[in-house]
Amino acid sequence: MNLHTLLAFWTISILLVATPVADWAYVISAGIRDHAAVVPAVFGLFLGYIAITGTVAGGIGALVAGMPLAVTLLTFAGAAYLIKLGISLLRHPPLPKEGHERETSARRWITKGFAISGLNPKALLFFLALLPQFTNPGSSLPIFLQIAILGCVHTINCVSIYLMVGFGG
Template sequence: MPTSLIVAFWGLDLMLVMTPGADWAYAIASGLRDRSVLPAVTGMMLAYFAMTLAVAAGVGAVVADNPLALTLLTAAGAAYLVWMGLATLRSQSVAVASAEALPATAWWARLLKGVGISGTNPKAFLLFLALLPQFTAPDEGWSLARQLAVLGLVHTLNCGAVYLGVGVAARAVLRTRPIVARAVTRASGVAMTALGALMLVERLM
C-alpha cells in the first residue's frame, strides 16, 4: 500500500475529525463536567476500532467492488456533510449549547456512552463504508482487508488525539471565550460544506 495514500487519507480524515459533531459535543461536555475526559474518549475510540474490524472483515470489500453502492454512499455522505456544515453555520456556538451537563458518573458508564455515541454516528458509518475504500489500491503485499484495517486505525488515532484535545481545552477556552467558540463554529461549518460539495462533484464526475 503506497505511503502516499495513507498520508492523503490521514490529512483528509483529520479535517473530518476536526469538524464538530456528536463526538465533539460529548467530548466537550465530558471535559466541562468530569475530572478526566479519558473514559469518554476511550469509549469513542473503541467504537471506531469495532467499525474497523467489521469493515476489514468484508463489508468494505463489498462496497469497494460495487461502484453503484460506492457512488450512492459517497453522495449520501457528501449531502450529510453539506447539511451538517450549513447547520453549523447557522448555530451560535460549537456544540456547547447542545451539550448536556453531565452528572458525575462512573468511568465505565462514561466509556459505554462514548461507545454508543460514536457507534451510532451516521458520519462514521459513511466514512468507513464510502471513504475508506477510495484510498485502497491493488497491491500484492497488502490485502484489501489489511489496507482497510490500517486506514481504520488511522481514523481511530485521529479521533483519540482530536477529541482528547477538545475535551481538555473545553474548560479553559470555550467556556471563558465565546468569541473563540463562534470562530471555531464558522470555520468548521465552511470546511464541512466545502468538503461535502467537493466529494459530491468528484464522485459524480
Template sequence: MGMGTLAAFLAVDLLLVFTPGADWAYAIAAGLRGRSVLPAVVGLVAGYAGYTVLAVAGLVVIVASSASVLTALTALGACHLIWLGWTALARPAAPHTSTNLIAASRRQVMLKGAGVSGLNPKALLLYFSLFPQFIHPGAGWPVAAQTAVFGTLHMALCAAVYLAVGVLARTLLKARPTAARAVTRASGVMMIAIGGFLLVQRLAG
C-alpha cells in the same frame, strides 16, 4: 498502498474528526466533569474499534451493499444524534453540576462513550463511504490489512483530537459556567441539525 493514499486519507479523515458533532459534545461534557476525560475518550475510540473490526472482517462491505440495512442504521444513528442534541439543550452541561456523568463510574463513562461513537452517523459515513474510496485490492496489500491501517489511523486521530477537546474544555470553560452552557447548547443545536439532515436525506433517497 502508497504514502500518497495515506496522506489523502488523513487529510479527509482530519476534516471529519475536526467537524463538531456527538463525539465533540461528549468530550466537552467529560471535560467539564474533570477526571472523566480519559475514560470518555477511551469509550469513544472503542466504538470506532468495533467498526474497524467489522470492516476488517468484511462485514461493512456487506452492509454497505444493502440499501435497506444502511438506511436503517443511518436513521437509527440520526435519531440517536437528535436525542443527544435535545438532551444537551434540555440539560446543558456546566462545571460542578450534579448530572449522571458526575456520578457515573469510569466503566459507565466508557460504555456511554462507545455508544455515542458507535451510533454516530459520521461513523457510518466514514466506514461505509470513505474507506472504500481509498482501498485498492491490487495495491500489494490485502484488503483487510489496508482496512486495519485506515481504522487504526482514524482511532489515533480521534484519541488525540477528542482528548485535546476535553482537556481544553476543562481548562477554558471550567471557571466559566455561562460559556460552558452556551457551548453545550450550540453543540446540541448542531447535533439536532446534522441528525435531521441525515435522516431526511436518507429517507428521501
C-alpha cells in the same frame, strides 16, 4: 498502499475529525463535567470506531450498506440515542449545582462513547465510502488489512483531537 496514499488519507481524516460533530459535543461535555471523564469518554469513542473499522474491514459493512433497511434502522438507532443523550443533558446539565455533585463512572462514559461512535451511521458510511478509495488491489497487503490500517489511522486522529478538545472544554 504507499506512504503518499497514507499521508493523503491522514490529511483528509484530520480535516474531517477537526470538524465539530456529536463526538465533539460529547467530549466537551465530559471535559466540562470533570476532566477525569475525558479519557474514558474518548476511550469509548475509540472502541466504537475500532468496532466500525473491524466491521468494514471484515466486509460486513458493505453487506449492511447494501441493505437500505439496515442502514435506516442504524440511522434511527443512532438518532434515538443522540436524542436520549440530549434530553439527559438538558435534565442534568454538565455543571452540577452546588452541593449536588454528580459522580459518573468511567464505565458509563465509555459505554456512552461507544454508543455515540459505534451507532453513528455517518461513521459507517464514511468508512464505507472513503476507506476503499485509498486501498490498492495491487499491494502486497490484502485489502482488508489496508482498510484496517486506514481505520486505525482515522481512529488515532480521533483520539488525538478529541483528547485536546475534551481537556480544552
